[in-house]
Amino acid sequence: MILDPSRYVAPGVSGPQGFKPIRKNIYLPVPAQVREILEENALVRTFVLEFDDPLVNQEFTYEPGQFMMVSMPHCGEAPISFSSSPGRAGSFALTVRRAGRLTSAMHRLRPGDTIGVRGPYGRPFPMADLSGRSLLFVAGGIGLAPLRSVLEFCLDNRDDYGEITLLYGCRTPADICFADDLEQWRQQGVHCLCTVDEADDTWSGRVGLVTELLPEAGAEAASWRALVCGPGIMIHFVLSRLVEMGFPRDHLFTTLERHMKCGVGICGHCFFDEKLICREGPVFSMSELGDTRNL
Ligand SMILES: Cc1cc2nc3c(=O)[nH]c(=O)nc-3n(C[C@H](O)[C@H](O)[C@H](O)COP(=O)(O)OP(=O)(O)OC[C@H]3O[C@@H](n4cnc5c(N)ncnc54)[C@H](O)[C@@H]3O)c2cc1C
The missing domain is CATH 2.40.30.10 (Translation factors)
Structure with missing residues (x-):
């Protein structure tokens, strides 16, 4: 058919x-x-x-x-x-x-x-609405993958965006993705801060959760927009902290993962919190999400 x-x-x-x-x-x-x-x-x-x-x-x-x-x-x-x-x-x-x-x-x-x-x-990040804004990216582990698409898009259209800061947290140094990109983004003026939960002999950088980097991001709550992706629990704590810092909930964006079969809103497999993640998401503003503790 x-x-x-x-x-x-x-x-x-x-x-x-x-x-x-x-x-x-x-x-x-x-x-x-x-x-x-x-x-x-x-x-x-x-x-x-x-x-x-x-x-x-x-x-x-x-x-x-x-x-x-x-x-x-x-x-x-x-x-x-x-x-x-x-x-x-x-x-x-x-x-x-x-x-x-x-x-x-x-x-x-x-x-x-x-x-x-x-x-x-799926519904993408609202790039037109983000245009002209300074952006804070907060990623955990492989959660940097979808944000890499946004970040490189911003670098491809550099004049359309203000300052760009990336806070990246991984469980261990061995879990870091896009190591070469991180170096290249720094050279292109992106303020990148990385941290790991557990260090090893190869790591001389920061140790601790990615939320601990938020005060150093230099992001102004009233004017910046934040994009967050990672494990559900990390998304919850980062979004909650950003709200405490004064970010309006509709200036905070995340992308959600649920098991999917069709990908186009027919099978209902990814139904979560009254939403079909595949069709109404996977990108949501925090104001569209209910309780973020179950993400
Ligand atoms: C919008 C979206 C974007 C994504 N983007 C990425 C991405 O960029 N990169 C990436 O690596 N992954 C991504 N994922 C996750 C990826 O789709 C899943 O990890 C997928 O299940 C992998 O398929 P698989 O056949 O290898 O593993 P699966 O066989 O699906 O198994 C993976 C895990 O899921 C469990 N599982 C399988 N089926 C179900 C079910 N019906 N309910 C609950 N648990 C189940 C399994 O037990 C196992 O632990 C994304 C998911 C979504 C929804």
Whole structure:
């Protein structure tokens, strides 16, 4: 059955926030070839992908915060966020933590191999509303992946954004992702502060939770916007602390993860707090979320 994708655009969401499916049959994956694989750490790899079809490759667009449904034969399908900036046409990047069947199979991929993708799906970060603002990014572990898409988009459009600060926390130094990017972002003027929960011999930096870095961020509560991504408990404590610092709840944004099957608001698998995370999210402002303790 060919489904009309326009039926599945989230209510109240229009224009650039409505997803632009790359095929009429939304369940049909499109082949994409692995161009490059970057090892972020023992469990996390970034896959740079391009579509087999040059026309699709040329026309494909997405926005920071959106995700693709990724599949491999006999391994199932899972949502994975874009970790690249949409400004860099011709390819896109997905950063994947080895968790279960699909992601383990993805970690066995080599350049030149093919996977299936469908999307882009979900409500992105409100880049137009963030324009002209100074931005505070707070990430935990692989939660930096979707924020990397936003951050690189801001760097691609540097004049549209004010100061940029990134606070990044990981459990141990071995869990850090995008180490090369962090160095490059510092050189491009991003104020980056990193911390780990537990240090080892290789680490001479900060030790402690990422919330402890918030007072040093130099972010002004009234005018800055903050984007937060990481484990649920970390999101809760960071958002709560930012509210205590005076940030209005509608100036705080996060992206949520729930198990998904369809990715487009049909199956109801990702229903949480009266919302379909796949279609109404995964990006939400804090004012749209209820109790953040259960994130
Ligand atoms: C919007 C969104 C964006 C995401 N972006 C990324 C990303 O950028 N990078 C990334 O690495 N991951 C991302 N994820 C998470 C990723 O989709 C999951 O880790 C996915 O389950 C991996 O698939 P898998 O087949 O490898 O593992 P699975 O077989 O799904 O297993 C992974 C874990 O989930 C448990 N599990 C499986 N099914 C269920 C279920 N129905 N209910 C509860 N628990 C279950 C398993 O027991 C196991 O512990 C994202 C998720 C969402 C919703």
